[in-house]
Amino acid sequence: MPTIQEGNLIFDFPAADSWFAFKYDEDTPPGYYRQRIDRIDGLKGVDIIAGQRPAFDTLTLIEIKDFRLDSKGLKEKVESGEIPLEILQKALNTCSALYLGARAHDALLDAGLRAAVLRPCSEIRLVFFLQEAPLPYSPIISDRLKKEHNHRVKRQLMEKKMREKLKPLGIDCRLAELGQLPRGCGWTVTEAS
Template sequence: MKYDDRTKPGFYKTRMEVIDGTKGVDFIAGQPPHFTQVWLLEVKDFREYQAELDAELKAGTLVLEVVQKAVHTCAGLYLAACGKHELIPADLRAAALRPPQWKLVLFLQQDPLPDSPHEQTNKKAVHNRVVQRQDIAKKLRAKLKPLGIGSELAELDHLPKNAGWMVTSA
């Protein structure tokens, strides 16, 4: 389900967004009716915005925002369950009270690396991208693991094998 949908009156828009500073992930996914695992999906598209991504990573704002969205979404689902809000499906409300196994997936899309005629330049660019993404994943894990929320970093071309679902580019 699209959680932070602002175009129609869902739970996030009518109950959570009205609280200043509250954030929500883009999508919630899981296998009804038991929702033994609930996936919190956040999509960040930085294609053509590498400088902005670099600035957010340097300032630490990207990881902080994603962590806040995950925590606020879990809190929102818990409150929806306690209040029996009909805008969240009953089986998802029940899962929020159990609790299920929570997993955040950050889809971070970046431009493909430019191809250089120099093999060493290409290897360095790939290495730098891998290190950058590993650093993001490590910071997310460090902040979310103590809360019982697993995390993964993904791209459209490299989805987690155990996801059981797919993403297509719009």
């Protein structure tokens, strides 16, 4: 089972022989991002790339933001539009880099991944894993319900905006958090102890 830790979050991909998953934006093997892409100013990449072998029918790009300790910073970045734009750019930069690496038969990319990237029928899914601070407790039920509603609406609007931008490019976009992963994704996320 490939297991990837990002901050205090642990991403588990079942059955190592069927799942291929790696930290894309770090030095860890295969090292494609650091050796090829990070050298180009302004380009960024998502945190994790995953897919099921051998077909890689769905290539999943996962970007992780954990704002539990900085809810004010998140609010500012969401309201300014910085967060959705940053995630969209990372997804597009990653797709472009993978495509160009696959076309060049770059040995730093897994052969199955290269084939999937070049195959037009492969689905690309972006999962923006956004973990936010818990809503402050309110003893007044109507106040608590209103806060929960506003929180859901904010997340739905962000997801909708990102989906609208990526859908014409054939990229499905989902917003996720602990306990609310995309249906049928096949992997899990837990807190590190």
